[in-house]
Amino acid sequence: MNRVIARKVVPANNQIFKLSRKKFFSDEASKASTAGASSQSNQESDGNLSFTGNVQPYDIAIVGGGMVGMALACSLATTPLTKHLSVAIIDSSPALANKPCIKREDPPDPRVSTVTPATISFFKDTGAWQYVQQHRHAYFDKMQVWDYTGLGYTKYDARDVDKEVLGCVVENKVLHSSLLSRIEDTDFQKKIYHSRLTSMSQNPSSSSIVVDSTASTEASYARGRVAKLELSDGNSLYAKLVVGSDGGKSQVRELAGFKTTGWKYSQNAVICTVEHSAENYCAWQRFLPAGPIALLPIGDKFSNIVWTMNPEESSDFKSMKEDDFVKAVNHALDYGYGSHPKSSLPGSAGMFSWLRGNVTIFANESFEIPPKVVKLASERMTFPLSLMHANEYASKRVVLIGDAAHTVHPLAGQGVNLGFGDAFALSRIIAEGIAVGMDIGEVSLLKKYEAERKLANMTMMAILDGFQKAYSVDFGPLNILRAAAFHGAHFISPLKRSIISYASGEQRLPLFS
């Protein structure tokens, strides 16, 4: 293979036309290629030969085969315009190696997600929801949120926003295996590499080196047409587009050099599964001095607990005896830290009543006490909470989705929904690019995805972070303001409606709809 590599710096004046990084073809190079191409048929067959003699590059390499990465693969596999793409999935987790057998009788795993109606309709569009329905899942149509000061509470009902449900709680392993099952239904060309990514590279200046016209994956790489990935098991592969869906500590993000903004909350979440004596159909969330505690129905008399607290507390709660923990949970969801909210804020009955007009609110207005927890049904796990946002989601041939691009406070269970939103948006934008014959690694296409998702993700992050900040301070006047805000949200029906709409995944700014 005779490669002609020519470097020639352009005179400085060309900066006017932003040519400064570009190099001209040397005379030899253009002559050589002209000569080689003099006979068209010759050149074509040469091209084909050298391609077959090489490793074929993948269209897409998905690094991280978790829920969000598999959602992207599933969406690509079931969209007419993208189902022909060849995809490599790089993940060392055993869940991809041998699909875990999920038994209905087993108590639910503490790792659950609250999927919103928007996510459910994405799953239905790809055909993966039918597999979710074969396993344990729990829809809920009511939600009660209140705080420890006893001053405010609010109730949401799906019928307030003309919806059947507010969301559905599903175990992560069920979501993951449903996506996997759906992909296996199709004849999607995917290859799973059970390994970790160690390096990622692409030739940064595609036009700085002139390679002769012998077409090979190596030459494509040299011209910046594909990215090269190296794995910990010694394998290497090429792809036109690399998708980082490898979580909060994304290797792809690091290797691509994307900067992030964020902070730790100095809070941990304790999660576990608990059992009631009767089935729970409502989602409950109470704000406590150290953070919120959420009780989410997961079906069959089980509920999931996500309890946010200081790191020191969390290790105590994790190690305490089961009976004591159950008592602490019941305490936290009932009279602990403060009394039940009264039916209305002192003196506020008249203050807000005029706003209600003739709007009907379906939710039962009176405050309810969540069902008692009788037993712990899983181990307790703790994980630290942080907020992180990548300043960029996309550059040439690299794009981030899910936690790799943003991690949020687990309030309202929005994290994974944002990730699914990313996956389906990216799949749609790739399909749009393919429709007009674009190279799917082109930065202009990927920036379209970034522009669309950044707005949605940052809005949600700001809302959740604001909530978190408002509740991390215990200060009298603020408590009353907070309670008033709760009452406002409860009584001003259109506002409440848009809050639920937003939390259920519809992309509208909550206050300006």
Next chain:
Amino acid sequence: MALKLLSKLRNQNLQITRNRNHHRLLDAARFFSEKPVSNLWTPDDSKFIIKSKQQTTTSSLKQHELAKFAAISDTWWDSEGPFKPLHNMNPTRLAFIRSTLCRHFSKDPNCARPFEGLKIVDVGCGGGILSEPLARMGATVTGVDAVEKNINVARLHADLDPETSTIEYSCTTAEKLVEEQRKFDAVIALEVIEHVAAPAEFCKSLAALAYPGGATVISTINRSMRAYATAIVAAEYLLNWLPKGTHQWSSFLTPEELVLILQRASINVKEMAGFAYSPLTGRWSLSDDISVNFIAYGTKDGQ
């Protein structure tokens, strides 16, 4: 009446362009390099220019237009370079081509390669930024351009992707393809006609390249005040999107004129759309407003 007016206008334009020829070349030289003018053109280019001067009788192209593009041909694939507006507009142009050709040839628009089995010629292909997407959409593409450097750039770029390495590029003109009796299912010439000296002749050549019942897609810039303000004053002078001198307002065609000359070349325009630019998102979209950039799809009279 309109025809008379049209031809009168055209003659005037030709005179103007002839007079300006010399200055234009110097202008181009000044803008594109600091090198002395005599050293600017590589031996290849000067040969090319001399060669093509002998062919002026058979070509509808303007020589200084060719020189203009030869000077910036290396930057075709730099999406931030002189051809940035073309890169930005490309998906929108392709969306129009996809929807009209899928209807014309009864192809499934929901498939990744709807143009499978269609022979398409991209006249004035430049560096191949339209030819490559057409090939990825399944078409058997022939890309032709009168500037040899463009063809070299296009070949080098296309050869590195198996999906586009099948494109047949050649440094020739529509007229010469007609002489060679080449025929295609669809003939596409985007942003070319405004750089051509004899648009009516050019359209006849395009028509001759299409099979009876075949499709033709042409895009260009309207000769309107708004086009002058946006395509020349804004794009070339204020925003520096395009090298100065890229376009001459007087050689633009109005949609009515284009429809007319295509009709005389036995191509019936079936559909026309404008391109709208949103400064907020920096993206182009198809619109009904054909007052600046527009694209037309027509069918050749069949037997």
